[in-house]
Amino acid sequence: MIKKIKFGIAAGSVCILVILINCLLFGKLFPYSPVIVGFSRHELASTVVYIQRGADTPDLSRIDGLIPDVENFHKWKFLSKPRIFIFKDKKSYYQRSMSRARFCAYYNGDIVISPWALQEAEKGEISLEIYLTHELSHSLIHQHSGMIRAFHYPAWLLEGIAMYSADQMGTSWYPSKEQTCDYIRQGNFMPPEYFKTGKEDRIHLDVEYRTTFIYSEFACIVDYLVEKYGMDRFLSYVKELTASSNHDQVFKKTFDIEFSDCIQDFRESAIQGQHAGKQSSHPDDAQQSRSGLFIQ
Numbered sequence: 508m509i510k511k512i513k514f515g516i517a518a519g520s521v522c523i524l525v526i527l528i529n530c531l532l533f534g535k536l537f538p539y540s541p542v543i544v545g546f547s548r549h550e551l552a553s554t555v556v557y558i559q560r561g562a563d564t565p566d567l568s569r570i571d572g573l574i575p576d577v578e579n580f581h582k583w584k585f586l587s588k589p590r591i592f593i594f595k596d597k598k599s600y601y602q603r604s605m606s607r608a609r610f611c612a613y614y615n616g617d618i619v620i621s622p623w624a625l626q627e628a629e630k631g632e633i634s635l636e637i638y639l640t641h642e643l644s645h646s647l648i649h650q651h652s653g654m655i656r657a658f659h660y661p662a663w664l665l666e667g668i669a670m671y672s673a674d675q676m677g678t679s680w681y682p683s684k685e686q687t688c689d690y691i692r693q694g695n696f697m698p699p700e701y702f703k704t705g706k707e708d709r710i711h712l713d714v715e716y717r718t719t720f721i722y723s724e725f726a727c728i729v730d731y732l733v734e735k736y737g738m739d740r741f742l743s744y745v746k747e748l749t750a751s752s753n754h755d756q757v758f759k760k761t762f763d764i765e766f767s768d769c770i771q772d773f774r775e776s777a778i779q780g781q782h783a784g785k786q787s788s789h790p791d792d793a794q795q796s797r798s799g800l801f802i803q
């Protein structure tokens with residue numbers, strides 16, 4: 508009997524191990540796998556790009572060249588070269604990615620790019636540079652948070668700073684700062700703390716594209732914080748949260764105002780047109796237009 512139980516435990520353990528290895532190599536845990544099968548590896552100056560056999564190879568220098576701007580914006584260096592994965596077709600992407608989005612940054616800092624995102628970039632429908640700059644912001648913060656804290660990092664802030672750092676408002680399907688403030692003036696507003704919680708669906712939004720409005724709203728909140736308190740103070744808040752899970756306490760300590768009061772002030776300034784009326788304070792505006800990197 509004991510022999511049978513021991514055999515059962517051993518057989519069960521082997522089964523679990525086989526399933527885990529299969530998930531890591533060919534399934535949803537693929538970006539967390541230390542061994543990558545079926546992809547060519549391209550070690551560049553600042554990134555490591557993996558291209559699945561049979562996939563087209565994009566201009567890798569365009570991808571690698573984004574890292575210095577991302578580091579300069581956040582005033583933070585990547586702890587290791589982010590790994591970026593490119594897939595040959597939708598089936599392979601869906602099989603190995605937890606997301607069905609165009610791009611996804613994982614909690615370990617790795618980024619997956621869908622095949623259709625590359626096709627859309629090729630046709631000029633999206634800017635690969637803007638979208639990847641957005642994902643690289645997530646990757647950088649995830650690397651510094653570590654996987655556990657990355658999971659708990661405020662989702663609205665991650666998206667807000669990624670949008671803001673990539674200067675993404677007003678591009679593709681994302682409303683501009685002025686359009687976002689118009690929507691807020693019309694009564695649309697997603698409380699940041701509701702984002703990616705069960706409460707999110709309770710909020711009705713009368714906007715053209717729900718998700719892109721929400722993302723632009725968060726970018727506007729980041730813009731408001733940078734304008735009001737300065738970039739250095741804002742970045743110290745972003746960085747402090749990679750070590751603390753008490754968001755509201757960190758917010759109060761950094762800005763000397765309760766988070767809920769500040770969000771109320773932001774909303775009122777957007778409604779009164781004070782926030783939208785100001786010029787964008789994005790510190791990289793001049794640099795970006797000089798570089799010509801971003802397709803508008």
Ligand SMILES: [Zn+2]
Pocket residue numbers: 641642645665666669
């Ligand atoms: Zn994002």
